[in-house]
Amino acid sequence: xxxxxxxxxxxxxxxxxxxxxxxxxxxxxxxxxxxxxxxxxxxxxxxxxxxxxxxxxxxxxxxxxxxxxxxxxxxxxxxxxxxxxxxxxxxxxxxxxxxxxxxxxxxxxxxxxxxxxxxxxxxxxxxxxxxxxxxxxxxxxxxxxxxxxxxxxxxxxxxxxxxxxxxxxxxxxxxxxxxxxxxxxxxxxxxxxxxxxxxxxxxxxxxxxxxxxxxxxxxxxxxxxxxxxxxxxxxxxxxxxxxxxxxxxxxxxxxxxxxxxxxxxxxxxxxxxxxxxxxxxxxxxxxxxxxxxxxxxxxxxxxxxxxxxxxxxxxxxxxxxxxxxxxxxxxxxxxxxxxxxxxxxxxxxxxxxxxxxxxxxxxxxxxxxxxxxxxxxxxxxxxxxxxxxxxxxxxxxxxxxxxx
Amino acid sequence: xxxxxxxxxxxxxxxxxxxxxxxxxxxxxxxxxxxxxxxxxxxxxxxxxxxxxxxxxxxxxxxxxxxxxxxxxxxxxxxxxxxxxxxxxxxxxxxxxxxxxxxxxxxxxxxxxxxxxxxxxxxxxxxxxxxxxxxxxxxxxxxxxxxxxxxxxxxxxxxxxxxxxxxxxxxxxxxxxxxxxxxxxxxxxxxxxxxxxxxxxxxxxxxxxxxxxxxxxxxxxxxxxxxxxxxxxxxxxxxxxxxxxxxxxxxxxxxxxxxxxxxxxxxxxxxxxxxxxxxxxxxxxxxxxxxxxxxxxxxxxxxxxxxxxxxxxxxxxxxxxxxxxxxxxxxxxxxxxxxxxxxxxxxxxxxxxxxxxxxxxxxxxxxxxxxxxxxxxxxxxxxxxxxxxxxxxxxxxxxxxxxx
Numbered sequence: 001x002x003x004x005x006x007x008x009x010x011x012x013x014x015x016x017x018x019x020x021x022x023x024x025x026x027x028x029x030x031x032x033x034x035x036x037x038x039x040x041x042x043x044x045x046x047x048x049x050x051x052x053x054x055x056x057x058x059x060x061x062x063x064x065x066x067x068x069x070x071x072x073x074x075x076x077x078x079x080x081x082x083x084x085x086x087x088x089x090x091x092x093x094x095x096x097x098x099x100x101x102x103x104x105x106x107x108x109x110x111x112x113x114x115x116x117x118x119x120x121x122x123x124x125x126x127x128x129x130x131x132x133x134x135x136x137x138x139x140x141x142x143x144x145x146x147x148x149x150x151x152x153x154x155x156x157x158x159x160x161x162x163x164x165x166x167x168x169x170x171x172x173x174x175x176x177x178x179x180x181x182x183x184x185x186x187x188x189x190x191x192x193x194x195x196x197x198x199x200x201x202x203x204x205x206x207x208x209x210x211x212x213x214x215x216x217x218x219x220x221x222x223x224x225x226x227x228x229x230x231x232x233x234x235x236x237x238x239x240x241x242x243x244x245x246x247x248x249x250x251x252x253x254x255x256x257x258x259x260x261x262x263x264x265x266x267x268x269x270x271x272x273x274x275x276x277x278x279x280x281x282x283x284x285x286x287x288x289x290x291x292x293x294x295x296x297x298x299x300x301x302x303x304x305x306x307x308x309x310x311x312x313x314x315x316x317x318x319x320x321x322x323x324x325x326x327x328x329x330x331x332x333x334x335x336x337x338x339x340x341x342x343x344x345x346x347x348x349x350x351x352x353x354x355x356x357x358x359x360x361x362x363x364x365x366x367x368x369x370x371x372x373x374x375x376x377x378x379x380x381x382x383x384x385x386x387x388x389x390x391x392x393x394x395x396x397x398x399x400x401x402x403x404x
Numbered sequence: 405x406x407x408x409x410x411x412x413x414x415x416x417x418x419x420x421x422x423x424x425x426x427x428x429x430x431x432x433x434x435x436x437x438x439x440x441x442x443x444x445x446x447x448x449x450x451x452x453x454x455x456x457x458x459x460x461x462x463x464x465x466x467x468x469x470x471x472x473x474x475x476x477x478x479x480x481x482x483x484x485x486x487x488x489x490x491x492x493x494x495x496x497x498x499x500x501x502x503x504x505x506x507x508x509x510x511x512x513x514x515x516x517x518x519x520x521x522x523x524x525x526x527x528x529x530x531x532x533x534x535x536x537x538x539x540x541x542x543x544x545x546x547x548x549x550x551x552x553x554x555x556x557x558x559x560x561x562x563x564x565x566x567x568x569x570x571x572x573x574x575x576x577x578x579x580x581x582x583x584x585x586x587x588x589x590x591x592x593x594x595x596x597x598x599x600x601x602x603x604x605x606x607x608x609x610x611x612x613x614x615x616x617x618x619x620x621x622x623x624x625x626x627x628x629x630x631x632x633x634x635x636x637x638x639x640x641x642x643x644x645x646x647x648x649x650x651x652x653x654x655x656x657x658x659x660x661x662x663x664x665x666x667x668x669x670x671x672x673x674x675x676x677x678x679x680x681x682x683x684x685x686x687x688x689x690x691x692x693x694x695x696x697x698x699x700x701x702x703x704x705x706x707x708x709x710x711x712x713x714x715x716x717x718x719x720x721x722x723x724x725x726x727x728x729x730x731x732x733x734x735x736x737x738x739x740x741x742x743x744x745x746x747x748x749x750x751x752x753x754x755x756x757x758x759x760x761x762x763x764x765x766x767x768x769x770x771x772x773x774x775x776x777x778x779x780x781x782x783x784x785x786x787x788x789x790x791x792x793x794x795x796x797x798x799x800x801x802x803x804x805x806x807x808x
Binding site (some may be wrong): 048049050051052053058079081082083084115116117118119217221223225228254303304307308311313315316317318320322323324332349352353354391392393395396397398399400 | 452453454455456457483485486487488504519520521522614625629654706707708711712714715717719722723724725727728729734753756757758765795796797799800801802803804
């Protein structure tokens, strides 16, 4: 199993496209993405648990209720959420897409990201559809990845190749992250394509299980978006025997999926709004998954800890504080804490109390742009990893005046 | 019932003091506070729910287990938390205080605030005790209020006078707020004194009930501190008939307490770390307290909403988003949202969807330093208020390098 190029076009039979149609005023930024499979594909998706859901969430849910899809249409610049006519507009996006690429409108996954609460004008989408379709290409993942970005600064696409029953399969994904990211059950916008053959049921099972340890363990700012969605299409063109049950093939498929989602998660966390660094919280020695997960997420979500990471300050008291209020049942007097980066590791706390350490070495370690905070609860053998970023001036700047 | 001057010295028989003893390097900042009652008083306190608790929490709990106290000793600059010898030091602080003012060491409430995880040296406290005691005065609340401040920029003290059964009573409080503030059950450091006569049981009952609607509804940054404490001493010197049960006198006492705690809460929220404004979230039309409270706290805690308030941006989509992920069971299509300040009110959302409004007027309203976001759930008649502040560059700056 290895990483390859190609993003959502790495797998056989997937074309992608991305253009500027005019939803965003900035003409240099693509704002409309399309992914089309040559064949109708198994489809699965998971969604935000926010009670306030974007209109596209409802429409996509209905469209893939039969476990099938053939295209993804996604705009940035407007979330199509909290509008009087959101559902109508989302359905219209599906219709326009279906007509343009000659598929069934019920086989379209639709998503939107951007400002909440402003009507989404269908006109630029309708007028841009011809250009969007002519731009489709089997090597055009990058344009689609760019078109779904909002305040993201880095384009996010990854792909892997793997082998199932002697057949080479491929899988790739693109993601949009940045702000309002604290997934719960589902996540930001992620589209994954694969040519492996797998039933809709097993595809959903793989995706749901993966998300608990990947997307649901990221937090940029503690805000669960209204429009989070991770959607996967598997068109079977690799011609492996269709995966319809657990077993070796399913495990390989899940491993491939995990390779993609881990890369996307790290990329999303590192490119969080205003972030200067990726911060990963590794919890070991948990008595169970719930405990390890709760501790990891509480630390990664703490504003005070995140601000300390921005300042490269080994303020481990804030780590213990965040563990303490997490609600996890832990024995504080057993906890060890250290920080790791490319520059090395510094142990800062043992058995719940501070140990002497060199502030200079700690500073040198924390000035790196990828930091791990390692927590050992010394109470079992379960681990969890949560990912996030630091809290910076730029986060405040970006979000203090996002709409104007 | 009316506001008066005097802070914790407003009530009869309470002396206070605050000095710089040397825990903090900055010689211009007082770091040790003392409050002493002429008579042994009924005492009650509530504490942080953080599993990681400062050593003073344990010692205070033990000391007031009998419902009695006569003094408060509190230092700033070091939280005396996550240390090997924290309990010993906290007990020593009680002993030194008791010896110096000739009371029982088990009648001392001890509290600490500051950096977590560094040993607290008893030497400056021991050496400063004489000066601290000579500084005691019946009009010296301000010195004590200053000595408990950390990154607070505004001294917080309030007092009221009220009448129980023909006797004039007084009550006053001081508070330390600023960062790591997201109380849960208990809160930041608050010391309240009163000369009303009330049993320890009824005092605890009044305090606990009040905190649910006052201190537990504040959030500066979502971080529940390890050292939160609200302690009240009631010395009975107003000579009213002791309050030993619910009834008219108890209601008057609770009203007086609410007058003090509301003022302290607003002051703490407005003076949150880096804050430029007080933000209050008024939720009406809730079907029950849990729902109204959950919605109000979720909005006040949202980093995205708080950054929008800093930018005076009427980004109500973030309000709906935070309601949606709060976990409260609400009907999104019934929700109305408006913003209010001294400059007026602007309605931005009705029935869960945006309404047209003037961005200029909204900006003018949101540029004020006290903002109310009004949410009507239109689903019942329960209300809740949560208080917080905006998220600013200075919050990041203060917390990016707090220890150095």
